[in-house]
Amino acid sequence: MEKGNVKDQTKRSFQQFIFPFMLEEDRIEGFVKRLLKDDYVFLKIDDLDLQDDFYGDHKVSHRNLEQYFMPNLVPVLFPNSYKKKEGMRRFSKKMDLGCTFRTPFLNTGFIINSIDIIICPFHIGMINIRVTLPERLSYNDVLYFTDTFRVLEPITDDEKEMKVGCRNNEYDLVKDFIFKELIPPAEKFIDHEEDHPSYFGSLPFFVDERMFALSYIALPEDRDITKTDLYRLSQLNGYDNDGEPYVGALNPKYIDRHYQERVYDRWGEETYFVTSEGHFACVTRATGKLEAQLASEMYGQYFYSVLIYFFYKIVLLKLAHEHSLIDVEKDQSETELLIFMITEFSAKYLFAEVNSTSTGKELFHITKEIFKIEPLYQEVKETLSYLYQNQDKLSGKSSNYLLQILTIYTVISGILGMNLHIEDLKEKLTLKDYMNYNFIEWVAVLVTISGLIISFIMGFLFLKSWLREQKSRKKKVL
Known part of the structure; x- marks a missing residue:
């Protein structure tokens, strides 16, 4: 009808x-x-x-x-x-x-x-x-x-x-x-x-x-x-x-x-x-x-x-939505991924000019305005700035804590290990020799060994985390 x-x-x-x-x-x-x-x-x-x-x-x-x-x-x-x-x-x-x-x-x-x-x-x-x-x-x-x-x-x-x-x-x-x-x-x-x-x-x-x-x-x-x-x-x-x-x-x-x-x-x-x-x-x-x-x-x-x-509109809305789901203090890896996604989108996909003809530029300027591409992008840029600031603060705190721990290890191992134990390492020591160590010497041994173990573990975890993040970043975009 x-x-x-x-x-x-x-x-x-x-x-x-x-x-x-x-x-x-x-x-x-x-x-x-x-x-x-x-x-x-x-x-x-x-x-x-x-x-x-x-x-x-x-x-x-x-x-x-x-x-x-x-x-x-x-x-x-x-x-x-x-x-x-x-x-x-x-x-x-x-x-x-x-x-x-x-x-x-x-x-x-x-x-x-x-x-x-x-x-x-x-x-x-x-x-x-x-x-x-x-x-x-x-x-x-x-x-x-x-x-x-x-x-x-x-x-x-x-x-x-x-x-x-x-x-x-x-x-x-x-x-x-x-x-x-x-x-x-x-x-x-x-x-x-x-x-x-x-x-x-x-x-x-x-x-x-x-x-x-x-x-x-x-x-x-x-x-x-x-x-x-x-x-x-x-x-x-x-x-x-x-x-x-x-x-x-x-x-x-x-x-x-x-x-x-x-x-x-x-x-x-x-x-x-x-x-x-x-x-x-x-x-x-x-x-x-x-x-x-x-x-x-x-x-x-x-x-x-x-x-x-x-x-453009869908991706910008998606990025804003991803930000709303992140706890920036707890989800540092997710925060870094979001920073990567925003940067990747801005660098590779979002172009100020799309059409090469004057008619196309005039016509689709209206579409760009109706879809609110610029306001959405400004919001995402502000999100990126906010995420960078928070990441800097959190990274600074983490670095300070790590530096304090490493400083303590360095001082203790330097004082005890170098002064009390380094000469012993030049000779072959039996278990009986170790059993004759006093308390201070045992502290030096434990600090040295634990420092080496912690260094290896931290290096392994860093490499594993870096490789996983590289893979995750690519999968988040493609």
Whole structure:
């Protein structure tokens, strides 16, 4: 049942839904092997045969995609081997799977074009699902579908009545549809944090049980695009509880302010880009080659630009969350690992400029602002400074205590050992000779022997701890 009239019909639309999760530390490479076994293809930017394999009727130019980003970011976004753990490794599978979506307000088919599994540093994984909706759905229907489908577990009453059908199966939860129908092996590689069982995928530091959505909506040439349309697109306002078109704001001044903050209107009246915390969208009245180009860029350049900032946001939230779990006075090794993780992220992954074109810089500056990358990074930098200060204090105390102990040993062994016992070491001594030692001489022997034993033990423990920390640091990131 479609709620929109003929004038409200879209020409075509497609969506991409990104679901982030945490991977189990020791099973990441096992997950990679399983994906390759299940016919997922590792995306190499220099493999031009993959340019039109995963995007329905569209094609993504790999050359344009590579040139769109700063050179120092390209190895992170497009590693040249699936063994390059430092990059965001993308594994894709073409599906072209017909499915159904049924709720009290909308009953429609849709196609799952393909699925990406993106394995990122810091044990972060992302699932990206590409969906194409039928042509000539109403604008309201497109917003409603996007808003409802991205809910992994239902919250409102109308979401609870949703059914997703595929093959001969039907699901009440999008989460079950994804992990039982589309990628059944993935769930056992996900890190389910015991302290937060209510958070599927163990992201207790992240927003809620909704996927991030990217939408491309092509409208007829004679369809006006109003600020209210763009506001609804930003917030994914589809239908209210009565099944009527819904607008989440009534104040025109509020909608104007929202427009100024979140809408990129360089090609206004024809094409607009909208960003919110949970949605990035392009709505256009363009035709012909320009329309095809915009669709291609939504699958390519714009998708990857959103993806890198989305990755930044998740890692920064993860680092802040890790800090909240640490007792800096007791968990010194964990504190050092967190310092390493923050430093590694800042040095290798977080770049002030992502896009190489002026348009990209302007457009995704809005995304960067909406995702609050700078405030989150400032918070993490302050955390790093705080951790360094505490580590210096604790290290200073530990060094002082150790120095006092070693000084006592040095003084005692120097006075007693050198003056009373060193000459005896030049000769062969029997057990009987040792038994003739007086109390002071026995103290010298015990201090010397215990000092040597303690030195060997401390050296062994230091080397063992250093090797373990080097291994742990690498595993914490990759």
